[in-house]
Amino acid sequence: MPHSTFSSDVIDWQKKHGRKNLPWQKNRNAYRVWVSEIMLQQTQVATVIPYYQRFMAVFPSLTELANAPQDQVLQLWTGLGYYARARNMHKTAQLLVAEQQGQWPQDLQALIDLPGIGRSTAGAILSLGMNKKGVILDGNVKRVLARYHCVEGWPDSSKTNKLLWGHAETYTPNRGSKTFNQGMMDLGASLCSKKAPQCSLCPLQQRCEAFATHSQEQFPHTKPKVKLPQKTTSMLMIIRNKNQVLLQQRPPQGIWGGLWGFPECDVQDQASIEEHCVSQLGVKVDVLSTWRPIKHTFSHFQLTISPIELSYKRSRNQISESSPSVWHHFNETPSFGVATPIKKILAKLSDGYPTN
């Protein structure tokens, strides 16, 4: 299929059948597109919508985001996961406000140079947010192109990724890339779905190689399976006055960086835990119980968490200040960011689940 036909078929289809009412499609600008693109990475549209709406209500522009404390940004991100996305957004907003008078750069490389902005997000900001030429290769676009050309290999492997970028560059028109990109994303999100694609309605059907060979569901290839490394940790729920629990802010780097959570230790027996609390946290405690372990999967490892319930007796001197800490009333919604497993444990504490 000539490139222009591919592009115009997608554009025509988008105008007739594409999505037009997603929250980030209203009052489009670079900022709104950027926030939606970052939230949509690894996350479904239906999950993102309420987060996006809350985020926009609090941070309607780069300036509000740049001026906010990181705790507030992470709090609004709680539950979306991949918190580096939120930290990078905050950094980018601060950088643009401090160094560019709150203006977005107008070219691809300058956008990619900003924290957390990859090639596809930069393409989305250019095309959808600025109405310039920009090329997108998100998960939906990858699926359409991988099927259309029966592209072998896992799309995120460097060889396959390069091939797919080549196709995306070829088909994206110089004029109208906004509607074309929206059309490709919409096709991938609707007709060219992971399971049971509706090829009979697809504008690309005539020359789609996967359709011709009945191999739609073989493309794109899935990620080669690797066994995730296993890690364990004990989370110490130190309860004071039956309604407060000690939380600490995690270091900015590493998993759940900047979020708040329980102090952790890698010992499990009662005497060692009590000793750890005295030596590392400066508090005397009694171990009450160990809850059933919780598993949490990250992209690169699986963590088994043993929540241990302890009752606070007294502070030796002062609670260790190696990390910022707070006695949090666990029946109140935190005003700072907490990771999903911590949120669940806090909810269980507040529901009166002293033991499991």
Ligand code: SF4
């Ligand atoms: S014809 Fe089917 S497999 Fe090919 S792009 Fe369209 S929906 Fe996807």
